[in-house]
Amino acid sequence: MTSSKPLHQLPLPARTLQSSLSQLPLSSQSSAQRRSTIFKGSTPGIWARVNPMWAPWPIRLSKEEAEDLGVNVERGEKIDVEDILKSWEPNDVLQQGAENGLDLKSSKRREKLEPIILGISPSALKESLPHLDVGDLLEICKAGEQPTSGNSTREIFIDILSGRKVLASDNYGPWATRYSGHQFGQWAGQLGDGRVVSVLETESEQGGRQEIQLKGAGRTPFSRADDGLAHLRSGIREFLGCEAVAALGIPTTRALTLLTIPLPYLPVFREGTIHPSSLLTRVAPSFIRVGHFEALNPPSSAAGGRQFFVGGGGWIDDQTEEEGEEAGNGNLEGLRDLGDWMKEIMEVKEGWKSWVDEVIKKNAEMVAKWQVYGYMNGVINTDNVTLMGITIDYGPYAFMDVFDQKHVSNQSDPSGMYAYRNQVSRIQFALSKFIDSVSPLLGYESIHGNILKGWSEGKTKEDIKGWSEKGKEVMKGWEKVFEEHEEESEMKGWFGLKTEQQYDQRDIKYDFLNYLQVHDLDFHTAFRGLYEFSPTKASSESGDKYIKEFVPHWVRSAVDKSASDDSLKLAEEDFVRWFGIYAKRANLGDEKSAWGSTDDWEPARAADMRKRNPTFVLRQWILEELLGKMEKALTDPYKAAQSKDDVDKQKVEEGVRTARTELWKILEMATNPFENWAQGEGSEEELEAQRRLCGVGAKEMFGYQCGCSS
Structure with a gap:
């Protein structure tokens, strides 16, 4: 240690x-x-x-x-x-x-x-x-x-x-x-x-x-x-x-x-x-x-x-080099040095293509998890997509409330370029520009092998163009590889599934998300509630009755309280059908065996689902409420003063104390999102506060957007 x-x-x-x-x-x-x-x-x-x-x-x-x-x-x-x-x-x-x-x-x-x-x-x-x-x-x-x-x-x-x-x-x-x-x-x-x-x-x-x-x-x-x-x-x-x-x-x-x-x-x-x-x-x-x-x-x-x-x-x-054979080539020696540095950071010991493949893999896995958790970054440009495949630059981000594939968390994005449904393609766009930038390295390696210092010195534009074209040829088909990595990290675990079946994407994922959107269900509450569903009971002789009793409770937990009886009825009809298909899928022999013993597979499955689907989500309403409290606590003592000599130092200290404790409270829940908040120890007042923070918030805050100004 x-x-x-x-x-x-x-x-x-x-x-x-x-x-x-x-x-x-x-x-x-x-x-x-x-x-x-x-x-x-x-x-x-x-x-x-x-x-x-x-x-x-x-x-x-x-x-x-x-x-x-x-x-x-x-x-x-x-x-x-x-x-x-x-x-x-x-x-x-x-x-x-x-x-x-x-x-x-x-x-x-x-x-x-x-x-x-x-x-x-x-x-x-x-x-x-x-x-x-x-x-x-x-x-x-x-x-x-x-x-x-x-x-x-x-x-x-x-x-x-x-x-x-x-x-x-x-x-x-x-x-x-x-x-x-x-x-x-x-x-x-x-x-x-x-x-x-x-x-x-x-x-x-x-x-x-x-x-x-x-x-x-x-x-x-x-x-x-x-x-x-x-x-x-x-x-x-x-x-x-x-x-x-x-x-x-x-x-x-x-x-x-x-x-x-x-x-x-x-x-x-x-x-x-x-x-x-x-x-x-x-x-x-x-x-x-x-x-x-x-x-x-x-x-x-x-x-x-x-x-x-x-x-x-x-x-x-930009690009004010003298006209000549090397004009407009950037700095390929610096490009090699930066790539070599990142290969070491990423612990890639193989060649340059292996390194680029790793960059693609890491970013595919990252954006797949964004989609799984309904996270929207708000802005996805090449200046905020990293080689390590890590989320960076938290500007107008948000977590999904009522599910909407087209939701845009950034109020500065009227065209919806960075909408939830477009995040995967925007990461692909950034990676395509990365491949364009490093294509001379990939092409040179394919033709000549190891890339040593001085590799580009004295070379003509035609030389570099040839390397670039070869590099893009080497990477041909990378988009399919990206999609495979992204799909491997997809939602099956959040549905409590370990195996892959031919029609899972259509019958389980697509239909579920489609019904969430059509019926205005909350994304996270709906997923969290799945662990309470028993595929075994749903497949028994009284399975139809069990599903029809389970679904209304589940729908009402995830839908806004103002929903009409007619809309609730329509939602329940669709989800009764979906849960019937879901129960049969979860009860397949291969699926149950994948959880270990076929006798006690359901408790293991439910426990795993609770570890994947959060109780607490850092929603926009929580952030906005906290921002208001902290800013008020830190500024009121100064706004109340007539001059800098009139500032009440005790009130300043009280404001700092309030800001710290309010921030710590939300931080603690945000860093332990799978805990059974509001069900543990504590005073009734504390538990009620936790229940509130695990809720969806007021309807007017659903889909709240932030701008890029910070």
């Missing part, structure tokens, strides 16, 4: 991203980390050294802050933006050379940050970073209390994850990456980590390799016109979304912590409204996306494109 260590002492992996991939060229000016910059497609690197800067943009400076920088405001003295940004540079070494070779650094300006931790995920800590010591933070977040004594481990942990302090050496430090991508089906050019900064990589025997990343950490060279911040609602949604999805067994990034800053010190402006800020710590083995490969080998449609970034950038051509 690995002993736990404070965050600043965690070991680095033997091979890091920065030691493996080329660095993007940025000037040494402090403003270079914040100024939007478009890099040519021929640039080999994907990462730049960028320190987190949890601060407003455009920069706002108070009179006191200006005076701290030596500026006499009364005399009308002015200060350059460069000087302001220099004050954020972590040049003060607070602690030298831990075992990992990294110094702990800060600056006077950084030390003024007042981060507040709102939540920490015990599950993410245990499963991804079991070797990390967080001090007494779990107890603090669960109880909601303010710490009564110092704890250096806790304090350093919060300092690093808020950017108050920075871990760095001459050869390693925080970074952000560039990627490009297709958005809503169209080439969007360079994108990148516009508000994300990675601060550390580490590795442990139990948790494997993990990258620790801050979201909402301020401006980067890839921020375009944005401020690099995230508001509180966005942070809460992603914090809970990550952990809820992980608990369902869907591959995902993990959320470790959620921080905020008192409203007056860092308000975030969105759509004419002021919100508190949030800073989310998320963790994954890798955050590399399809778009990272598109940046190094852009599509032909990228040639001649122009982008304009506000915030220090200007008009810059």
Whole structure:
């Protein structure tokens, strides 16, 4: 068992991203980390050294802050933006050379940050970073209390994850990456980590390799016109979304912590409204996306494109290489290096095609589980589809309420491109662009074998075109392989079935989902209730009577209470027929044998179904209610004050306590979705609250949509 260590002492992996991939060229000016910059497609690197800067943009400076920088405001003295940004540079070494070779650094300006931790995920800590010591933070977040004594481990942990302090050496430090991508089906050019900064990589025997990343950490060279911040609602949604999805067994990034800053010190402006800020710590083995490969080998449609970034950038051509044989080829050496890096991360020791096959498999399995659990990501572009096949970037996501194949969770998607029924095809689209990007590697390998450094140097456009065509030929038929992987991870287990039969897709899955949609039944309640059905009783002499008694109860548990008697009758008629077919299917000899003993197969089957179909679902109504409670608790003390000197500190602490405990309550249920909530120990008040949270909520919240603004 690995002993736990404070965050600043965690070991680095033997091979890091920065030691493996080329660095993007940025000037040494402090403003270079914040100024939007478009890099040519021929640039080999994907990462730049960028320190987190949890601060407003455009920069706002108070009179006191200006005076701290030596500026006499009364005399009308002015200060350059460069000087302001220099004050954020972590040049003060607070602690030298831990075992990992990294110094702990800060600056006077950084030390003024007042981060507040709102939540920490015990599950993410245990499963991804079991070797990390967080001090007494779990107890603090669960109880909601303010710490009564110092704890250096806790304090350093919060300092690093808020950017108050920075871990760095001459050869390693925080970074952000560039990627490009297709958005809503169209080439969007360079994108990148516009508000994300990675601060550390580490590795442990139990948790494997993990990258620790801050979201909402301020401006980067890839921020375009944005401020690099995230508001509180966005942070809460992603914090809970990550952990809820992980608990369902869907591959995902993990959320470790959620921080905020008192409203007056860092308000975030969105759509004419002021919100508190949030800073989310998320963790994954890798955050590399399809778009990272598109940046190094852009599509032909990228040639001649122009982008304009506000915030220090200007008009810059994409693909502005000199005309010649190598023009417009991106950077194939960088492409090889990035692919080689990801092969190692994904532990693929075979050739390049085997690696691409693994990327396809992982993404097929991920989206299959999305469909099984009625999860809708809201946006599926090449810049948020990962090589690891993990769910990432929780924006306008939602879990299905009343089942509707056409449901769209993103209010910014009027065409329904990312609707529930289209998610599989959108993942396929992203993978097709990935294959386009890496096709030169696949083709070269097929023709020449091993791909060594320098493989593309001096080659002509015709050479590369030939490799690309060969690579696409090598991957011909990949869509069928994708579909096979996706179908293997399909819903049969959620129906309590272990074997495959010829007409299962039609008679079991399709008809069931069709009836759910036709009769407006809740997706999750309907699936959860299946475990109570007894195929044995349904196949006995009194089976028809059993089914006719079971179905009305089951339908009423999953349908809105306002449903008319006529609509209930129609639903019951359809489902009586379906349950009759389902009972015969579940009672087949091969099926019963697959559960072990044919004498006690039903209890084993029911127990398995309870482990697959959740009692608690992170529905939109729950999120919206929680967001309102937390934002109110954290902002009311400031709104009630006449001035900053008039703020009631006790009410501020009470607000933080409320926010922490409310978040912990939902986190606990979201990370234990299969528990028999409302049936265990606790006061009647607690059990009633759990029953309510396991319910479908008010009808007006069914299908609630979120936008992309965060």
